[in-house]
Amino acid sequence: MTDESLSPIDPTEEPKRGADVTHQGSGVAWGAVVILIGLALLVVFAIQNTDPVPVEFLWLSGEYPLSLVILITVAVVVLFVELFGLLYRRRRRKRLAEREELKRLRGSS
Numbered sequence: 001m002t003d004e005s006l007s008p009i010d011p012t013e014e015p016k017r018g019a020d021v022t023h024q025g026s027g028v029a030w031g032a033v034v035i036l037i038g039l040a041l042l043v044v045f046a047i048q049n050t051d052p053v054p055v056e057f058l059w060l061s062g063e064y065p066l067s068l069v070i071l072i073t074v075a076v077v078v079l080f081v082e083l084f085g086l087l088y089r090r091r092r093r094k095r096l097a098e099r100e101e102l103k104r105l106r107g108s109s
Contacts, residue, residue, distance in 0.1 A: 050067065
């Protein structure tokens, strides 16, 4: 039994583009399924945690639903993590580019 789809992949071969590409899969958009499950869990979390809790932070004070406090906190943390990650990656790329430039200049002399 010889089947081209079972042949090993050559990492040096260019990927196929355009009409030559055939997609094989289950037909289910798994990303959409995961997002829908996550949203359902989020709704259940929000419904189960509606008790008001006192919050005092800077100029904010009052009682807010526990689920809202937790979700806002998570959103702020994710925002800061992404921001710091972006800054770290930018700085790292700059250092790597400078290192490559230095290697290039040393190699040309």
